[in-house]
Amino acid sequence: MTTFKSLGLNAELLKAVEKLGFETPTDVQDKVIPILLEQDTDLVALAQTGTGKTAAFGFPMLQRIDSTNRRTQGLILSPTRELCIQITNDMVEYGKAIKGVNVVAIYGGANIQEQANKIKRGAQIVVATPGRLKDMIKRRLVDISAIKYCVLDEADEMLNMGFYEDIKDILTHTPNDKNSWLFSATMPPEVNRIAKKFMNNPQEITVGTKNSSAKNIEHQYFIVPGRERYAALRAVVSMNTDIFGVVFCRTKIETQKVADKLIQDGYKAAAIHGDLSQNQRDIVMQSFRKKRIQLLVATDVAARGIDVDDITHVINYQLPDETEVYTHRSGRTGRAGKKGTSIIFVTKSDRRKIKSIENKLQTKLSEIQMPSAEEVFTSKINHWVEQVKTTPIKSDLHNHLPKVINAFEELTKETLIELILSKEFKSFDLHPKALEFSGEGRSERSSRRSDRSSDRSFERSDRKINAPEDKDRFFINVGARDQYEWTTLKDFLRSFLSLEQDDVFQVEVMKNFSFFSTHKKHRDLVLKAFDNLIMDDRKVSVELTKKGKTFSPKKNFKKKKFN
Ligand code: AMP
Secondary structure (H helix, E strand, O other): OOOOOOOOOOHHHHHHHHHHOOOOOOHHHHHHHHHHHHOOOOEEEEOOOOOOHHHHHHHHHHHHOOOOOOOOOEEEEOOOHHHHHHHHHHHHHHOOOOOOOOEEEEOOOOOHHHHHHHHHOOOOEEEEOHHHHHHHHHOOOOOOOOOOEEEEOOHHHHHHOOOHHHHHHHHOOOOOOOEEEEEEOOOOHHHHHHHHHHOOOOEEEEOOOOOOOOOOEEEEEEEOOHHHHHHHHHHHHHHOOOOOEEEEOOOHHHHHHHHHHHHHOOOOEEEEOOOOOHHHHHHHHHHHHOOOOOEEEEOHHHHOOOOOOOOOEEEEOOOOOOHHHHHHHHOOOOOOOOOEEEEEEEOHHHHHHHHHHHHHHOOOOEEOOOOOHHHHHHHHHHHHHHHHHOOOOOHHHHHHHHHHHHHOOOOOHHHHHHHHHHHHOOOOOOOHHHHOHHHHHHHHHHHHHHHHHHHHHHHHHOOOEOOOOOEEEEEEOOOHHHOOOHHHHHHHHHHHHOOOOOOEEEEEEOOOOEEEEEEHHHHHHHHHHOOOEEEOOEEEOEEEOOOOOOEOOOOOOOOOEEO
């Protein structure tokens, strides 16, 4: 059996392997590490995300650089800031036992001078997004003229994002005799073009079948009329109570709409799309990573670089135009050896797209029937029973037990359970049509009505915001400057704090800061959640406003909007 030792890793890296708990090399590591350790060669590796490719190029790079020389010797280009940070963190972990090694991340949206200072202190390995790197080269804040190793990670995504020209430009600043290692999940013609143009007779490694999706992903599709997509989504989520998933939509508006509906329906959901600031996206991603959000509703661009293990489901609310994009989407699940499901909602007329995905992936997609309202309900009850059975017993209730037992004495066990069930599920519509659009439309209309009425009630009071006794009013140091409006800030707070629709209210966004209210019972939760929260190199702080004070906006504060 291959071990990391037999692949040729040195003692320092083996220490890291042990610390990380990696037992055996993954397929891509098995194939790539010996080549990159022993040969001065260019290489193209086709490997999905989640296959362990960071270590496949990271271990050899760390082993081959001279850590006593402070010049930059290795460059890793990545499509997104999230992935850039992730790779840097991984590389730091892998190189922990190597004395003197320094890995620095440079990416847009953060302070350029701070990044330049880190580089100045000596960085043998630089991990960068193309835009920021190009900028720093131009300003002579980084020198890549002596690099020996250059990795293009997720090359297909970099090209999808329009980085071709930037990459071309960056490579002109690197020496010709470097080794280039290109990693890509798919091999579209553009990646081929890069390989041909910038690489010297590269060796090609394929993990799994070319362009095929990982074996541990099950692909399913539902035939759903377009207007019933949301009902279908709700049914899928209800049937999979432990779902931790990403829902892909095609437009920003649709993304926000679906997330809003899910939140209204009581799910922990949030949207991530290009209209959000980097800071907002960070908050969403952090909440998702920590599983405070169960469903992330995303556009393809915003989801690039989502590097979260354990995603159980990817849901294609709408199918993308290109099959390549479907491969990227589904690759978010089934990572690191885990099983995942990719679900597609497709209209009858778009059914042919399923065929083209099947051809591309060389695998059969299973058609699944929408569950009936009855099936969804059964699944909910089963989940509820499990939850009840595993609830930890609160010992301070013990003294009240005899009284309560006494109060229910004349009821049989059956009647008692029936009563509890009826109370628990009183709002669940068991009508067979409940999952269909007509039912959905009804609930949508009524929730819109209730939204409007809550808006109105605040409109009446926004000129003079009184903080009633059972409410707390908080100050938060993000505002319109961070591209928040009251609606988006409210969504973030709700998702981040895992609170319900009405638990965060009176959100008021000023230019540099904002205010919001919650019920007093959530005070600790709010203060704790924002304790030491760093986003975008900046501390997000939340403070209680002085008790009883009303807030009247000063003239020089630009007020954005009220809710
Ligand atoms: P990557 O494809 O590099 O993003 O890696 C995906 C996940 O697999 C990360 O969480 C890695 O820490 C993990 N991983 C990488 N190599 C191994 C290995 N040999 N054994 C177990 N887990 C690994």
